[in-house]
Amino acid sequence: MVTVELTRHLFTFFPQLQGRAIHVEAATVAEVIAAVDALAPGISGYLCDERGRLRTHVNVFINNERVADRGRLRDPVPPDATVFIMQALSGG
Amino acid sequence: MSDRILVGTRKGTFAVDRGAAGWRAALSGHAGVGVNFVARDPNSGTLWALLGHGHWGAKLSRSRDGGKTWEDAPQLAYPEGARYIGHDMPTEVEPDGPPPPVRFVPATVLKLWYLAFGKPGQLHVGTIPGGLFTSHDDGESFELNRGLWNHESRGGDLFSGDGRGATDWFGTPASEGGEFAPGIHSISVDPTNPDSILVAVSTAGVIGTTDGGKTWRSRNRGMLNDYLPDPTAEWGHDPHFVERCPAQPQHVWQQNHAGVFYSSDGAANWKKVCAPEQGVHFGFPVAVDDHDGRTAWLVPGRSDNQRMAIDGGLFVARTEDGGETWEQLRKGLPQENAYDFVYRHALAVSGDLAFSG
Numbered sequence: 001m002v003t004v005e006l007t008r009h010l011f012t013f014f015p016q017l018q019g020r021a022i023h024v025e026a027a028t029v030a031e032v033i034a035a036v037d038a039l040a041p042g043i044s045g046y047l048c049d050e051r052g053r054l055r056t057h058v059n060v061f062i063n064n065e066r067v068a069d070r071g072r073l074r075d076p077v078p079p080d081a082t083v084f085i086m087q088a089l090s091g092g
Numbered sequence: 093m094s095d096r097i098l099v100g101t102r103k104g105t106f107a108v109d110r111g112a113a114g115w116r117a118a119l120s121g122h123a124g125v126g127v128n129f130v131a132r133d134p135n136s137g138t139l140w141a142l143l144g145h146g147h148w149g150a151k152l153s154r155s156r157d158g159g160k161t162w163e164d165a166p167q168l169a170y171p172e173g174a175r176y177i178g179h180d181m182p183t184e185v186e187p188d189g190p191p192p193p194v195r196f197v198p199a200t201v202l203k204l205w206y207l208a209f210g211k212p213g214q215l216h217v218g219t220i221p222g223g224l225f226t227s228h229d230d231g232e233s234f235e236l237n238r239g240l241w242n243h244e245s246r247g248g249d250l251f252s253g254d255g256r257g258a259t260d261w262f263g264t265p266a267s268e269g270g271e272f273a274p275g276i277h278s279i280s281v282d283p284t285n286p287d288s289i290l291v292a293v294s295t296a297g298v299i300g301t302t303d304g305g306k307t308w309r310s311r312n313r314g315m316l317n318d319y320l321p322d323p324t325a326e327w328g329h330d331p332h333f334v335e336r337c338p339a340q341p342q343h344v345w346q347q348n349h350a351g352v353f354y355s356s357d358g359a360a361n362w363k364k365v366c367a368p369e370q371g372v373h374f375g376f377p378v379a380v381d382d383h384d385g386r387t388a389w390l391v392p393g394r395s396d397n398q399r400m401a402i403d404g405g406l407f408v409a410r411t412e413d414g415g416e417t418w419e420q421l422r423k424g425l426p427q428e429n430a431y432d433f434v435y436r437h438a439l440a441v442s443g444d445l446a447f448s449g
Contacts, residue, residue: 013164015146042164046148049200050169055267057147087147 002026003082004036010085014040029060030073032083047085048073059088094442098139098159099449100127107142107159120159126268128205129437135212136230140165142204142217144268148275150204152217154231168217168225168234171201174241175250177259179272182427194257196250199223202267206437208279210286218276220267222246224291226305237305245296245310245327246274260327262295277436278334282341282358290334290344290359296331298346298359314362318350332376333436334359336385341383343414347378347436349396354415356385365415371402372418374381377439379446389441391434391448400431408439408448 004022011018016042024035030052037044044047047058054060054070061067061084077083096110097115104122108115126144133140139155141162152165178197203220210216215227217234223241225234243246248255249390263272278292288305290311298311316323317330330349337343346353346362351373353362366373381387390409394402401407405427407420426432439448 009147041165045151045167046145049149051198051200053200055147055149 002032002077002079004032005079005084006036007080007086009087010046012045013046014043016040017043025078027079028073028077029062029067029069029075029083032077033073036085057088059086060084061086094445097440097447098130098132098444100130100141100437101395105130105159105162121155121162121330122153128203129207131207131209133209133215135209138230140207140215140231142207144203146268146301150201150219150268152204152231160389165231166395167187168201168204168219170201171236173251174199174236176224176261176273177247177250177255177257179263182217194254196254197221197273202269202271202273203275204275205266206274206279208281208328210281210289214286216279216281216289218279218291220264220271220273220275222261222274222276222293222296223306224276224279239306240291240299240308243299243308245299260296261293262328264294266294278331280334280336280344282336283338284341284374288341288358290336290354292334292346294332296327296332298331298334300359311359311364313360314355314364314365315348315353316350333378335378337380337382339383340385342381345378345388346378347375347390349374352378352390352415354388356414365411367415367418370409370418370420371407375434376436377434377448379441381441382443384412387412388415389439389446391439393433399433401433404429404431406430406432408446 026028026032026035033044062081069075095110099106105120105127106117107120108117128142128144130141140158141153143151143153154165155161155162175196178195206218208216213230215231217225223239227234245260247259261274264364265272266277275294280290288302292298299308300311301308310326313384315329320328332347334346342358344355344359349365351364354365355362374395375392379389393399406425407422409418411418411435434448440447
């Protein structure tokens with residue numbers, strides 16, 4: 001199972017995810033986001049635009065590595081990985 | 093008589109209610125979120141807010157209990173294959189290289205900018221990059237208006253091919269991310285005939301339909317551009333806001349980058365009605381009287397390069413004769429060290445009340 005950690009800012013919009021451990025079956029970043037969207041419908045639209053690309057100011061890490069494929073989210077996710085979905089610090 | 097003002101701010105949606113002790117403002121929702129526009133559907137009573145989350149994208153929000161609680165509405169999305177012709181930035185061009193090829197950009201919602209209501213159950217939303225979306229089911233689903241999106245002035249049908257490979261629609265950097273793309277900030281529905289709609293685009297001009305959005309045509313005759321080689325060019329105009337008189341919908345007003353324009357024939361012909369000696373030229377908002385199409389209000393600024401009140405004193409300009417003469421209304425507004433500036437959606441008039449952001 002893949003563990004998913006979300007920035008707490010997303011709990012404002014998806015309070016049902018707050019305080020719970022999120023474990024999903026997924027082999028790519030796209031599958032992780034689809035699985036989280038099943039738990040919190042609509043969250044994929046917060047993370048990705050309508051073409052499925054990660055929004056500019058969203059970062060996703062697999063363990064400590066930032067994902068490379070922000071367009072189609074095909075980076076492989078090992079079964080025991082932790083995926084962090086964060087807001088990007090964009091300066092300022 | 094209105095007893096409530098809805099205010100969208102960079103810090104959330106506020107309701108300002110009139111009570112025995114006067115007007116009182118309170119946060120209604122979206123704390124800390126940028127709210128581009130908020131409006132109440134007169135048919136259903138539902139409140140609608142257009143949000144610009146810095147990180148999480150543009151979101152449509154609604155309240156069915158008068159602003160006590162808000163929820164995400166079904167979201168707008170550009171359909172697969174929706175593209176527009178992008179504008180190359182200087183940093184993207186090789187100094188000594190050949191001109192870059194025409195850039196076709198897949199469309200995504202960069203900003204929800206304006207909302208207007210038509211027939212019962214009908215909502216229109218204006219967006220950057222320049223798409224008009226309409227719902228016929230009270231906001232449960234929205235559809236891109238393809239007649240406008242595929243308009244010849246925009247470059248033609250880019251769903252089925254590359255169109256004519258050029259566009260007359262330029263852009264605005266007003267999207268949340270600052271991307272340069274066209275934007276619809278004004279949607280003026282004729283209340284006596286909701287199939288007749290005027291839309292204003294930064295930067296392109298005014299475009300109108302009389303058949304409910306199937307066909308569109310330029311409504312820029314008489315508008316002048318003082319920043320183009322040909323001031324009478326059909327496209328390239330920068331309307332800042334367009335509004336019409338509900339009771340006399342043929343009377344249409346426009347605050348434009350290049351001055352103030354007025355039409356008494358439904359935007360078929362525009363007339364420049366500036367009065368520079370009264371400070372009436374540059375600005376963003378315009379409000380029109382509910383009953384008298386010749387009466388309108390503006391909040392002028394110094395100029396495009398000095399976006400601030402004129403000489404440190406803020407005023408509202410009013411005409412009651414179709415722009416022949418103007419008066420400055422200053423009572424109660426700051427007149428010392430005031431460098432405020434009012435943008436396009438932050439002026440509203442209802443009965444004897446006028447509100448300004």
